[in-house]
Amino acid sequence: MSARRGPTTGMGRKGFPQNPLLVLAVVRDWYQEGMGETHDGPRSEAEACLRALAGDHARLREDQWTAIRALVLERRRALVVQRTGWGKSAVYFVATRLLRDRGAGPTVIVSPLLALMRNQIEAAERAGICARTVNSANTDDWERVFAEVEAGVVDVLLVSPERLNNPDFRDMVLPRLAAGAGLVVVDEAHCISDWGHDFRPDYRRLRTLLAELPDGVPVLATTATANARVTQDVAEQLTPQPGHGPGTPRASDAAGDRHDEVLVLRGSLERESLRLAVVRLPTAEQRLAWLAERLDELPGSGIVYTLTVAAAHEIAGFLRDRGYEVAAYSGQTDPAERLQAERDLLDNKLKALVATSALGMGFDKPDLGFIVHVGAPQSPVAYYQQIGRAGRGVDRAEVILLPGTEDRDIWAYFASLAFPPEPIVRTTLDALASAGRPLSTGALEPMVDLGRSRLEMMLKVLDVDGAVRRVKGGWTATGRPWAYDRERYERVAAERAREQQAMLDYLSTTTCREEFLRLRLDDPQAAPCGRCDNCTGRPWSAEVSGTGAEEAGRRLRRPGVEVAPRRMWPTGVKDDLGVSGRIPAAALAEPGRALGRLTDIGWGNRLRELLADTAPDTEVPGEVFDAVVKVLSAWDWAERPAGVVTIASRSRPRLVASLGERIARIGRLPHLGQVAAVGDPGPRRHNSAQRLRSVWHSLTLPDELAAAMASAPGPILLVDDRVDTGWTMTVAARLLREAGAPAVLPLVLAVPN
Known part of the structure; x- marks a missing residue:
């Protein structure tokens, strides 16, 4: 309410005055505030700041003022769920200006994308607010930015959520920022919730940050896309823990929900345009x-x-x-x-x-x-x-x-990247516990059968859960008890499946x-x-x-994708395989070619069908082979291949063998044989170190093929069905090069992306 309202004596139930004249005065003030007609006090300051930000025509919405008042005057925590374009950024920029004018420290905004940061900085400058950012793209500016923060020049500091667990930033910079912050803003707050469509583990660390804020530091979380479940989850994570927070009475939101001390403002999501x-x-x-x-x-x-x-x-x-x-x-x-x-x-x-x-x-x-x-x-x-x-x-x-x-x-592919099963998580924790020193993600890869990005995501979740900690040099186990929350992961997976079905329903709805x-x-x-x-x-x-x-x-049937060769051995295989660092030039494959990507909308559809786990092993289809011939015709190799070699396939021997034989016939090249597969490589591996180990001992050159390589007059065209991690092709090429092949040209039907 307006600062000019004066004493509130004689108040009745629910805060309404018993005196009819006072009722009229309060209603008049409410009406004037709602129409932007209050000319003094905090709201008029807020209106003036908004006009600087958005133009002379701008007026605060009632919920905008409610949020600003809660942050500036009541030092509350608030969650604002409003449609895109409603003006959520105006709330925190106006609140920043008012707080700074009252002597508060800078606003710290946690923002997920560089594009968003750039827009926010430009918007802040229009309102006379000095904004800076620290992110992975401007590391050279960090020292200057932190000096400006210390000097009190910066009104708004934007940081990416990933910075929150960078060891130096977390241990040296973040405590000072939190202690001196005037306002903390969590933008795109649905990312906090693993029920949300864009969950990011780094965002979950915010709960710890918010719990450590000094009393009276207001917090604002904003998003345009949060259903009731996500809203409740985010509000619970914003709720001050015992002993923290502003200590104000519990308040209800605009819809009547109550989340302890968090004010929740949900508005209509209608987009009239x-x-x-x-x-x-x-x-x-x-x-x-x-x-x-x-x-x-x-x-x-x-x-x-x-x-x-x-x-x-x-x-x-x-x-x-x-x-x-x-x-x-x-x-x-x-x-x-x-x-x-x-x-x-x-x-x-x-x-x-x-x-x-x-x-x-x-x-x-x-x-x-x-x-x-x-x-x-x-x-x-x-x-x-x-x-x-x-x-x-x-x-x-x-x-x-x-x-x-x-x-x-x-x-389905994105669903396959969900949180790993418990045995893999336990293997990771055991490896960290027994190492006795920090292990980098690369050093963990040989011990854990996960790809780099998925392993990194799992470690971030474990960090948030307190089971591991990121330090200089990598990750360490904390020794704290940790329970695999299978029930929650299954519920989240089931929720994802329901969302996908809802999307299919949207396509067919007649409403x-x-x-x-x-x-x-x-x-x-x-x-x-x-x-x-x-x-x-x-x-x-x-x-x-x-x-x-x-x-x-x-256009879509235009074949050909370059396949870059592996040039570095993965970390962690030197002790057992004897290789590390850069792959020697004498063992490298040349840049190769693939018919298409499994993820594209042209050949991807046909290749996914042909190479699906449930697809039968057949000879190469005619239209696929014709496209491969076009790839070969367009290949600008320095020297024409002198022979064809295939890689023995356990899953599609007919497909790979027929592809190599037909290429040899149409190109009038000798089919020199195949790189043999021996023993049992075990299940398909998902990361570089484990995949390299599985193929290192399972591929070999038959004597006849090795002899042919010793006298090969030119490059060898090496044929397989697909490249996933690239290590099968790398090891096979190394064997052929070491046997005397002057160059190896990989050719496959498909690459992942």
């Missing part, structure tokens, strides 16, 4: 052709989302061939290229960014006119979060989903599409939008020209 639609097309060629033929009809500039990096590059390449100004964007894109692509889209120099979910959070372009998904995200919540980037500053934005038959395969999504987000105000294809009865045409489909088909 969005026009949602689904267009079903049976093939990848038709989806790509439809996009190329309709892109000019879509307003302004926008985003074309894909599920994989390979698809982003494939689609961007085709659209460029059709004359569109587009760029591919993913987590693998060079940071400088990503920044330039963002700027080009902001300046409307591009019709579209063709992006993975790396652009899902934090990209702020109010006039974004459309979003098209080529492939469906695996949950309605994730989908609503991504489409929320569109139509924030325009009256109409088109949102179109082009689902694909391959979507479920991609969902309002926006209402469907908002109900999945537990929006109590969900109602038919009157704008989507189902509400209006005006779907987009699924018609595609024959010429367009043919052009798209030729």
Whole structure:
């Protein structure tokens, strides 16, 4: 309430005054505050700051002021769940300005993406707020930034969640920041919850950070995509632990929920500018052709989302061939290229960014006119979060989903990256406990059958749980008791399966599409939008020209992907295999070729079908072989192969043997034999060290093949069905090179991505 309200004597039940004149005065003040007409006190200060941030027309929403008042005047903790574009960043920038004017320390914002940080810094500068960031892309600036923080120059410091467990940052910088912070903000707070669609283990560390804050430091968490379960989970993690926090009375949120001392403000998720639609097309060629033929009809500039990096590059390449100004964007894109692509889209120099979910959070372009998904995200919540980037500053934005038959395969792949089973976790803890020293992730790989990224994720979860700790030099076991929460992991997996089914239901629903999504987000105000294809009865045409489909088909069927050779031996195999460091040039394979990627939308569909675990072992299909011939024809090798060698396959001997034999015949090359597989390599391994060990002793050269290598007049074309980790091809190439092959040219049907 306004600072001018004066004493509140004579108050009755629920804080309302018993005197009718006082009732009228309170109602008048409430009305004036709601209309932005209060001209003194904290709210007028807040309104002035907002106008500096967003322009003279800007006025605080009532829930914005409620959150700001809770942070600045009551030093509370608050969770704000509001739609994209509602103005959540305005809350923490305005609160920062007011707190700083009252002598508080800088605001620390935990923000998940560099793109989001860049937008936040630019927005802060508009309001006269000095903002700085520390992240992996500006390590050279850290010392200067920390000096500015110490000098009191910095109003806002943005940090990535990964910084929270960097040993130096966690032990030396973070305690000083926490002790002197005036406000702590957790942006994209749904990442805290492993029930959420974008869970990040580093975010779970925030609970420890918040528990160690001095009394009276307010905390704000914000998100646009949290259903009731995620909201409750995040609120519980924000709740001050005994002995911490501002110690204010419990308060209820706008919906009547109560989360101890956390104020929860949930608003309507309606987006009045969005026009949602689904267009079903049976093939990848038709989806790509439809996009190329309709892109000019879509307003302004926008985003074309894909599920994989390979698809982003494939689609961007085709659209460029059709004359569109587009760029591919993913987590693998060079940071400088990503920044330039963002700027080009902001300046409307591009019709579209063709992006993975790396652009899902934090990209702020109010006039974004459309979003098209080529492939469906695996949950309605994730989908609503991504489409929320569109139509924030325009009256109409088109949102179109082009689902694909391959979507479920991609969902299944992401599901396979869930938290590992208990035996693998116990093996990791035992290895750390018995090491007697910190072990790096690379040093752990030979002991644990997990790929690098999945091992890193598991260690982060164990760190949050207190079972391990990241220190200089790697990871150590804490010795604290730890229980494998199988029930929780199974519940989370079941929730993921329900989300995927809900996404399939969205595709086929005949009811309002926006209402469907908002109900999945537990929006109590969900109602038919009157704008989507189902509400209006005006779907987009699924018609595609024959010429367009043919052009798209030729693009997608264009074969050939370069396969980079392994150049370094993995860490941790020197003692038993006797190799380490750089692979000698005399043992290296040359850069190879693959027909396609398993994750792309062209050959990927056919290759996934051919190489599926349940697929029968057959001779190489005609259309696949014809495409391989095109790969060979386009290969710009320095010297033509002098012979063909295959790698013996335990799972697909007919496929690999027939592929090698037919290549030899059509190329008029001798088929020199195959690298033999001996013994039992055991189950398929998932990381470099374990995979190398399994193939090191299981591959050998028969005497006849070794003799042929000794007199080989030129490079050897080495054929297999697929490359996963790359170590089977690396070991086979090493054997051939050591036997005398002057060069080895790997050729496979598929690579993962």
